[in-house]
Amino acid sequence: MRGIDVFSRPLEYLTPLGEQVGEIIREWVENEVIPYRRRFDEDYLEHRLILPPFKKLLGEYGIQRILFPEDLGGWGLGHSDYLCVAAFRMFEEIARADSGMAVAFGVVFWPLVLICCEPHVNRRLCEEFAPMFTGTTEPVFSCLAMTEPQGGSDIENVEVLKGSTIRTTAVQDGDEWVINGHKLWPTNTGGVADLMAVVCTTNPGSRNPDDIAIIFVPCDRPGVTQGPAYEKAGMAADKNGDIWFENVRVPLWYRACGPGDDAKYYGEVVSLGNMGSIAFAVGVMLNIYEKLQEYANRKVYRGLPLKENDAVAGVLADFATTIEAVRIIGYQCARMCDRQDLYGPRWSPEIVARARAHRYFAADRALEAIGKVMNLMECFGPDRDWDVEKHWRDIKMVQLWLGGKQLSQMEVARWFFECETL
Amino acid sequence: MNDLELFPYPKNRLQKTDLDLAASLQDLVQKEIVDKRLELKEDYRGLLEPNLNKLLVEVGLQRMFWPEKLGGEEHNGPEAAYTVAAALEQVGRADTGLAYLAAHNLALQASLAMRENLNQEACGRFAPLFCDGRGPVIVSFVLPVFGEDEKAPAWRGKSFQVRARAASGSWVLNGKGVRPTCSGADAHLFGAWCAVEGEEQPAFILVPGDAPGLSRGPEFKKTGLAASRNADLDLSGVEVPAENCLFRGDLEYRRLLSWFYLGVSAAAVGGLLAAYQILKEWGDNRVIKGTGNVFKENPLTGALMGEIAQDISMSRLLAYDLAGMLADPTTFGDAGSDMVYTAALMIVHHVLATAERALHRTMELMASAGYAKEWQLERYWRDLKTVQCYVGSHELAKHDFARWFYGARTL
Ligand SMILES: Cc1cc2nc3c(=O)[nH]c(=O)nc-3n(C[C@H](O)[C@H](O)[C@H](O)COP(=O)(O)OP(=O)(O)OC[C@H]3O[C@@H](n4cnc5c(N)ncnc54)[C@H](O)[C@@H]3O)c2cc1C
Numbered sequence: 001m002r003g004i005d006v007f008s009r010p011l012e013y014l015t016p017l018g019e020q021v022g023e024i025i026r027e028w029v030e031n032e033v034i035p036y037r038r039r040f041d042e043d044y045l046e047h048r049l050i051l052p053p054f055k056k057l058l059g060e061y062g063i064q065r066i067l068f069p070e071d072l073g074g075w076g077l078g079h080s081d082y083l084c085v086a087a088f089r090m091f092e093e094i095a096r097a098d099s100g101m102a103v104a105f106g107v108v109f110w111p112l113v114l115i116c117c118e119p120h121v122n123r124r125l126c127e128e129f130a131p132m133f134t135g136t137t138e139p140v141f142s143c144l145a146m147t148e149p150q151g152g153s154d155i156e157n158v159e160v161l162k163g164s165t166i167r168t169t170a171v172q173d174g175d176e177w178v179i180n181g182h183k184l185w186p187t188n189t190g191g192v193a194d195l196m197a198v199v200c201t202t203n204p205g206s207r208n209p210d211d212i213a214i215i216f217v218p219c220d221r222p223g224v225t226q227g228p229a230y231e232k233a234g235m236a237a238d239k240n241g242d243i244w245f246e247n248v249r250v251p252l253w254y255r256a257c258g259p260g261d262d263a264k265y266y267g268e269v270v271s272l273g274n275m276g277s278i279a280f281a282v283g284v285m286l287n288i289y290e291k292l293q294e295y296a297n298r299k300v301y302r303g304l305p306l307k308e309n310d311a312v313a314g315v316l317a318d319f320a321t322t323i324e325a326v327r328i329i330g331y332q333c334a335r336m337c338d339r340q341d342l343y344g345p346r347w348s349p350e351i352v353a354r355a356r357a358h359r360y361f362a363a364d365r366a367l368e369a370i371g372k373v374m375n376l377m378e379c380f381g382p383d384r385d386w387d388v389e390k391h392w393r394d395i396k397m398v399q400l401w402l403g404g405k406q407l408s409q410m411e412v413a414r415w416f417f418e419c420e421t422l
Numbered sequence: 423m424n425d426l427e428l429f430p431y432p433k434n435r436l437q438k439t440d441l442d443l444a445a446s447l448q449d450l451v452q453k454e455i456v457d458k459r460l461e462l463k464e465d466y467r468g469l470l471e472p473n474l475n476k477l478l479v480e481v482g483l484q485r486m487f488w489p490e491k492l493g494g495e496e497h498n499g500p501e502a503a504y505t506v507a508a509a510l511e512q513v514g515r516a517d518t519g520l521a522y523l524a525a526h527n528l529a530l531q532a533s534l535a536m537r538e539n540l541n542q543e544a545c546g547r548f549a550p551l552f553c554d555g556r557g558p559v560i561v562s563f564v565l566p567v568f569g570e571d572e573k574a575p576a577w578r579g580k581s582f583q584v585r586a587r588a589a590s591g592s593w594v595l596n597g598k599g600v601r602p603t604c605s606g607a608d609a610h611l612f613g614a615w616c617a618v619e620g621e622e623q624p625a626f627i628l629v630p631g632d633a634p635g636l637s638r639g640p641e642f643k644k645t646g647l648a649a650s651r652n653a654d655l656d657l658s659g660v661e662v663p664a665e666n667c668l669f670r671g672d673l674e675y676r677r678l679l680s681w682f683y684l685g686v687s688a689a690a691v692g693g694l695l696a697a698y699q700i701l702k703e704w705g706d707n708r709v710i711k712g713t714g715n716v717f718k719e720n721p722l723t724g725a726l727m728g729e730i731a732q733d734i735s736m737s738r739l740l741a742y743d744l745a746g747m748l749a750d751p752t753t754f755g756d757a758g759s760d761m762v763y764t765a766a767l768m769i770v771h772h773v774l775a776t777a778e779r780a781l782h783r784t785m786e787l788m789a790s791a792g793y794a795k796e797w798q799l800e801r802y803w804r805d806l807k808t809v810q811c812y813v814g815s816h817e818l819a820k821h822d823f824a825r826w827f828y829g830a831r832t833l
Pocket of ligand 1: 107143144145146147148149150151152153154156157184185186187235238240397400401402403404405406407410708710711720722723786787788789790791793
């Protein structure tokens with residue numbers, strides 16, 4: 001039976017490091033995740049099954065260090081021009097087993113991009129936080145706290161709303177920030193996070209980008225409280241909860257990039273979040289392809305393997321075609337984010353719009369295709385033991401986060417059609 | 423106006439008793455299920471089982487068709503199709519899974535106790551179980567599926583899960599790893615469409631859940647439908663009286679399915695109405711674009727909300743259209759005729775596909791809230807998808823449509 005490696009990837013984009021780590025992750029996934037994942041849903045609160053594989057991957061294999069400069073114990077990927085393609089491969093491999101884990105994994109690095117990547121490396125913050133990640137074999141989790149009770153999309157809608165709806169405040173008091181507010185939903189909360197990057201305003205209601213501040217907060221600071229993980233339709237391996245900040249104090253220099261630059265480079269995390277989301281969708285579909293192969297070979301219709309029926313073959317072909325197309329788009333998106341010399345800065349409205357377009361197209365296609373596969377599998381489609389339904393539940397979130405599909409549509413229309421009032 | 427009345431349906435065709443039943447069910451499920459959902463979630467013992475009892479036994483859905491002299495309500499004319507639709511959309515609004523279970527029960531009643539084709543013998547044997555008030559009767563079906571043995575006897579390409587052998591005065595049934603349409607762990611009665619040894623014509627045979635030789639595997643986990651605790655079955659030499667074979671013909675089999683599809687369509691419409699109510703609350707209150715404008719006033723999200731309402735309206739109309747066809751066999755033909763059966767199959771697939779799309783869209787509009795169990799939306803999304811899968815492959819159902827519309831012979 002053909003395996004997942006039959007699907008196209010632009011080979012000219014691949015890098016030895018990405019491929020090597022990809023292979024390591026594939027083995028880890030086979031041994032440490034796939035055998036246990038059917039019990040992850042019930043483990044959403046405790047992560048008794050979910051944490052140990054993370055310990056191995058992040059802590060023991062040391063992958064949590066990759067972004068930090070080499071002289072600080074990292075692998076220096078923040079300086080590379082192949083970070084995104086390598087990340088795409090890693091995300092795909094993890095999502096093949098569990099896209100919730102892939103998200104939790106990706107978000108370990110997500111806020112660190114703001115301080116570890118060229119051209120805005122914040123050396124002092126790298127020195128401050130690198131030891132947390134490099135000096136241990138325990139897994140260390142970060143989170144990027146944007147969403148608030150009144151809405152996540154508006155906060156991510158920087159181009160139009162310019163941070164005016166952010167209610168979490170950072171007030172300067174001497175040489176410290178005092179942070180107050182309430183965030184919800186960030187990946188790796190629910191008690192998991194060790195380090196947060198918090199999107200705050202220094203002047204509530206202001207539309208001046210200088211007033212958007214992304215401030216790092218170690219989670220053991222007094223005044224930080226994380227609530228328990230929410231119960232969700234899927235993605236049990238990603239804990240999400242409330243975080244309350246009550247007069248939380250951190251040094252002024254914990255601000256990621258500084259006035260104006262925080263707002264500017266916020267676009268970068270949006271682009272990368274979208275790029276990663278496509279990889280999650282691809283990983284999930286690759287695993288469903290494996291399951292569908294097994295199903296369509298094993299099950300019989302009209303005296304032949306199911307796959308030999310022309311109508312069924314049409315559905316199978318559509319599924320393979322979706323993987324082909326979405327995977328190519330995803331790798332292209334990653335390459336675009338890597339090669340800023342060719343495509344422009346990845347925080348620009350142009351790249352944000354392109355990455356959003358790629359992501360919502362990918363998520364829509366994936367959901368449609370997976371929905372059809374589940375239906376083709378009839379009563380085995382919703383059966384946990386076939387794994388497809390889990391992926392269907394999990395991957396829905398990829399379409400909803402980062403401001404949801406409609407904000408994506410607005411950003412895409414704004415850029416491609418130069419709309420001015422959306 | 424009651425917000426469910428906003429969605430058009432042929433109210434003029436419903437009897438007053440149907441409307442009264444729907445109204446009382448609406449109150450009952452609101453109080454007993456919807457209002458307790460946040461606390462009890464999808465708890466089978468705490469929420470779903472007691473309500474199954476309320477609906478089937480106390481409200482009496484499981485007595486509906488049976489003759490009065492056997493303890494039933496003898497509401498067994500074809501117009502009962504409207505009653506089924508009106509009742510199950512209310513139940514489905516509270517819990518799609520409960521409505522799905524009730525759809526099995528009502529379809530079996532309809533196929534045995536309809537005035538025009540009343541099966542006296544079978545009614546006499548089975549009505550007491552449904553009418554004695556002792557508890558809900560969970561009915562499940564065992565239908566052909568994609569099997570794993572190329573040589574196994576098949577029905578329209580899919581493998582029979584159970585093989586029956588006629589013995590003197592009884593049937594002996596065998597099947598391994600049999601997957602029922604619901605409630606393998608709990609059902610009291612399995613209606614199995616079986617291959618008959620040495621004969622072309624299959625048989626629909628009722629198997630009591632406690633029949634010797636029938637064993638149930640562990641409940642397996644699935645996407646949704648918490649009310650249906652499903653498990654695979656093994657039937658090893660299960661012997662049931664010859665009279666448990668209710669019918670052998672295609673016509674009766676399709677009749678059963680047409681009624682089942684009506685119930686399922688109505689259950690799905692109920693799920694859609696629930697999603698509407700959740701989205702309405704969201705649209706009335708959520709503010710986006712920081713302008714103080716509520717969600718429903720945004721041109722993009724407003725349009726999407728409109729599309730969802732359109733989907734719900736069309737689905738409801740279709741479900742009631744199916745009820746209308748079943749309610750009027752003089753005009754449309756028997757529920758088991760090719761035309762009515764094909765229409766039922768088209769409608770159930772259309773409604774379920776529409777429901778999937780509408781629930782996807784609703785979730786998109788509610789973003790994280792739609793994905794969180796707390797907001798209750800996601801369970802309808804899971805339940806409806808599960809029902810869709812259990813009803814079967816839409817792709818292959820299209821062959822049934824092609825057979826009827828184009829006279830395709832070999833599909
Ligand atoms: C598994 C998971 C992981 C997550 N990870 C993170 C994380 O790491 N960090 C974090 O901060 N948050 C995270 N979130 C939250 C997520 O990013 C937000 O839910 C999302 O951004 C949408 O915000 P909201 O839920 O508040 O919905 P709202 O902002 O209220 O938006 C609801 C809907 O409104 C519509 N809409 C919004 N804006 C517009 C517009 N301008 N025009 C038209 N329509 C619009 C869209 O349909 C949108 O889906 C996560 C959520 C989940 C479930």
